[in-house]
Amino acid sequence: MADKPLLTVRNMSISFSSPDEADIEAVRQVDLSLTPGKTLALVGESGCGKSVTARAVLRLLDKNAIIPSGEILFDTGQGAVDIARLKPDSLAMRSIRGAEISMIFQEPMSSLSPVHTIGDQIDEFIILHERLSPKQARERTVALLDQVGVPGARDRANAYPFELSGGLRQRAMIAMALACTPKLLIADEPTTALDVTTQAQILDLLRQLQDDYGMAMLFITHDLGVVAEVADEIAVMYLGDVVEQGDVYEVFRRPKHPYTQALMNSVPRLSRKADRKRLSPIKGTVPSPRDRPSGCAFTSRCPHAFAPCPAQRPERTQVSAGHVARCHLLAHEPAEALA
Known part of the structure; x- marks a missing residue:
């Protein structure tokens, strides 16, 4: 097969x-x-x-x-x-x-x-x-x-x-x-x-x-x-965690994890002059594995981190067929936003 x-x-x-x-x-x-x-x-x-x-x-x-x-x-x-x-x-x-x-x-x-x-x-x-x-x-x-x-x-x-x-x-x-x-x-x-x-x-x-x-x-x-x-x-x-995975076009079209979104935003794009914006680098550096947080690995650099992130590791959330991500934000999104 x-x-x-x-x-x-x-x-x-x-x-x-x-x-x-x-x-x-x-x-x-x-x-x-x-x-x-x-x-x-x-x-x-x-x-x-x-x-x-x-x-x-x-x-x-x-x-x-x-x-x-x-x-x-x-x-x-x-x-x-x-x-x-x-x-x-x-x-x-x-x-x-x-x-x-x-x-x-x-x-x-x-x-x-x-x-x-x-x-x-x-x-x-x-x-x-x-x-x-x-x-x-x-x-x-x-x-x-x-x-x-x-x-x-x-x-x-x-x-x-x-x-x-x-x-x-x-x-x-x-x-x-x-x-x-x-x-x-x-x-x-x-x-x-x-x-x-x-x-x-x-x-x-x-x-x-x-x-x-x-x-x-x-x-x-x-x-x-x-x-x-x-x-x-x-x-x-x-930091050793697979935070998002799926079909390449689906993930590129709808990245759900803040880290994937940050990677996408840091890529230069050709566009009209009026639409040009400064690149958005990811602030900070990847922590040492010795300093890994017990919760989400991206907590220290995530602009959306909130209460559960440092202490609780997020579960894999099914975003769509074959597209999954590990992020506490997904548990708070409306069902139609994940469809």
Whole structure:
């Protein structure tokens, strides 16, 4: 079934332990769902828990990180596997990581080995998962580099990462991620360090590859313009909480959480001169997870905060079909305002 979820994250929390203090909760009771062929954008300011959430799916968290509660259910085609219960170095996890779920990391220069050629690194990946000979793996590598638009793919395979431009390094990283035709691709801000022209090319490439492979994609970004271009659904994170999620057009058209509204208001828009207004930045900064309020995570920066916000965590409220938000204000809106 096309609508059957490929990945279902339920009530997942992530904490980091410290010898000097109590565990620090970085992600709190997250719920996400991805279906084949669709893109879910995970957005929010830096420090909101986006990358930690994505790394949990691949069990690439730091050694002092734990998943104390929740499930990460992945459909392998032979039944659902709870990744949260697998050991990071287990055979079961290693058979999923890279082969069925791959990740494009935020900065290829720090993710690729500087002392091995691009081709050797992709070859090793293919040999590990596909059990091909070195010669067969190299042919696959060249074909992948050519597919993602690397000019002179056979020669570029012998280049080291520092010999390539940022755009070509990102294309090489994409080739590595696609080497085993994964069912799920996690893209962690894949265009952040690129110029506008290269960014557009990478986004077009990802859309084309998604159509070719029919894979699901978890796209992490803080650029709402990119979200509008690539995503089918959106989940807005703040301080480890998913505060609003739903169909991307529905959330953009009717954002209900004050944080989502603030993000939308801080985006510059082209308009007539008479309608131009100053941008409205979000005042303050994201608090440390150590200072997380027991109630709504956005309380300290919310212009609409009132009595229940600091102490009581808001429930998920159904705004419309497939559109939910966590905000005490929604409990006080008339029913027709939510329809």
